[in-house]
Amino acid sequence: MTKLCVALTEKDTESMLAAMHSLPAQVDLVEVRVDAMGSVDLERLIDGRGRPVIVTNRPPRQGGACTDPETERLAGLRRAAELGAEYVDVELDAVADLGELPGPTQRIVSVHDFEATPSDLPALLDRILQTGPDVAKVVTTAHDIMDAVPVLELLRTNTSGAPLIALSMGEEGLVTRVLAGKFGAFLTFASHAAGMESAPGQVAVDRMLGMYRFPQIGPGTAVYGVIANPVAHSMSPAIHNAAFAALGLDAVYVPLKVTDCAAFLDAFERCDLRGLSVTIPHKVTMLGLMDEVEDLARRIGAVNTVDVRDGRRYGCNTDVSAAVGAIESAARRAGMETLRGRSVVLVGAGGAGRAIAYGLADKGADLTIANRTVEKAERLAAELGVRACGLDALPDLAADVLVNSTSVGMWPNVDASPVPTGMLREGMVVFDAVYNPMRTRLLREAEEAGAVTAPGVEWFVSQAAAQFELWTGVDAPREVMEQVLRSRLTGE
Ligand code: NAP
Numbered sequence: 001m002t003k004l005c006v007a008l009t010e011k012d013t014e015s016m017l018a019a020m021h022s023l024p025a026q027v028d029l030v031e032v033r034v035d036a037m038g039s040v041d042l043e044r045l046i047d048g049r050g051r052p053v054i055v056t057n058r059p060p061r062q063g064g065a066c067t068d069p070e071t072e073r074l075a076g077l078r079r080a081a082e083l084g085a086e087y088v089d090v091e092l093d094a095v096a097d098l099g100e101l102p103g104p105t106q107r108i109v110s111v112h113d114f115e116a117t118p119s120d121l122p123a124l125l126d127r128i129l130q131t132g133p134d135v136a137k138v139v140t141t142a143h144d145i146m147d148a149v150p151v152l153e154l155l156r157t158n159t160s161g162a163p164l165i166a167l168s169m170g171e172e173g174l175v176t177r178v179l180a181g182k183f184g185a186f187l188t189f190a191s192h193a194a195g196m197e198s199a200p201g202q203v204a205v206d207r208m209l210g211m212y213r214f215p216q217i218g219p220g221t222a223v224y225g226v227i228a229n230p231v232a233h234s235m236s237p238a239i240h241n242a243a244f245a246a247l248g249l250d251a252v253y254v255p256l257k258v259t260d261c262a263a264f265l266d267a268f269e270r271c272d273l274r275g276l277s278v279t280i281p282h283k284v285t286m287l288g289l290m291d292e293v294e295d296l297a298r299r300i301g302a303v304n305t306v307d308v309r310d311g312r313r314y315g316c317n318t319d320v321s322a323a324v325g326a327i328e329s330a331a332r333r334a335g336m337e338t339l340r341g342r343s344v345v346l347v348g349a350g351g352a353g354r355a356i357a358y359g360l361a362d363k364g365a366d367l368t369i370a371n372r373t374v375e376k377a378e379r380l381a382a383e384l385g386v387r388a389c390g391l392d393a394l395p396d397l398a399a400d401v402l403v404n405s406t407s408v409g410m411w412p413n414v415d416a417s418p419v420p421t422g423m424l425r426e427g428m429v430v431f432d433a434v435y436n437p438m439r440t441r442l443l444r445e446a447e448e449a450g451a452v453t454a455p456g457v458e459w460f461v462s463q464a465a466a467q468f469e470l471w472t473g474v475d476a477p478r479e480v481m482e483q484v485l486r487s488r489l490t491g492e
Contacts, residue, residue, distance in 0.1 A: 106134035322462030348405035426450030
């Protein structure tokens, strides 16, 4: 089973020991970055370690901070072995000078590339293997998620018999860290906490254990993810992983910063990719890359969900039914049986507006689309045979249901509202697509006017729950998903 190793960068022996002992039991070993320490009492450190340890004293030429003469640096590694360290990490270009180690200490022979991903990783691994390592280690830098592919391939095709650590640094390399267990790596590294990384892209140990459930990831784990660019802000990994955990499913969901959707799909389907959430800017591109597309997604021109089954890609759109469902549920609370014939004003004609407009038109609503750029509203309205106007016409419209699908009011511009307060009245329904913050200025003002409101979190959770159900065939744990989203948004 792939080990979880926390790389510690504390500055002195006492803080290093305290950090080692503060780690959760699921952490299999720690890496002591001696080169990050101002002073070190190696004997005390190894004596008091409490769990297996890797001693690393990296020189600047391999991205470390040890400026000692090489003989002294390597003598330090030999000393760590004499004291009983389980592993020492030695660079490929120094392993000959290090020589054999006393006792059972194992040598991790490593190569790091902080610039890029070398073109021939198998050849690089061969050079490491020729030195007879106990563990081989290849670390590269990913600038695109496609750079992670040869690293995962190196793990997948390693038949050398030598345990292998292979990972890509950087945000784009996150998959290599999280999926290390699926592809049989010897270990993966995590940081002690966010901001304490010993290498770019390390995931904090609490996230590795809590969100990704790293110890559960193995060869059979199904891989899901969200493709977006940027993706770091996405709440989807938190809620989908929480849902997998709640139902005890052998699956993991990762953020995927993708630039080239076609290349990504071709490469990652070989990595047991089972499903994707798709978001900005890939919803339209994805449509052309599917084997089969749901009719509604084709009409809207946007795929937000991909299900990969038996080598076939099925694309659909869960945004529409989720948004309309949230609006219908609020309408019922306001005493409206149905949206048919109801006067609905949709503000916004971007991606979210487009999905909602199609859903509302299908429900027979009497729809008016208002947008800052009137031509966009007009184009969308013409597709659906409904009315369009600019935002200046809003005060003259009387709506049973008002829907905001613009980004106005979204964090950090939380004091903005897309509509004049004069439009808001008792008994009407107001739905806001914006979910960060959960209670927007529009929703606050609508409640004050006596309207029935529906927040964007309901939409977000519903579209995610529908994706989960498509992929797994079981009911989504909606409360868990909603609770995770709410706590992420409120920081509680
Ligand atoms: P988008 O495609 O970029 O469209 C943005 C829309 O907002 C356009 O209609 C744009 O008008 C309008 N807009 C932007 N700034 C404006 C301003 N200052 N004044 C007036 N109108 C303005 O974005 P999107 O994907 O549709 O997303 C829109 C919002 O919906 C975002 O807040 C997003 O987070 C939210 N959303 C929520 C969910 C959910 O699950 N709750 C799902 C999807 C989206 P122009 O056409 O004139 O530029």
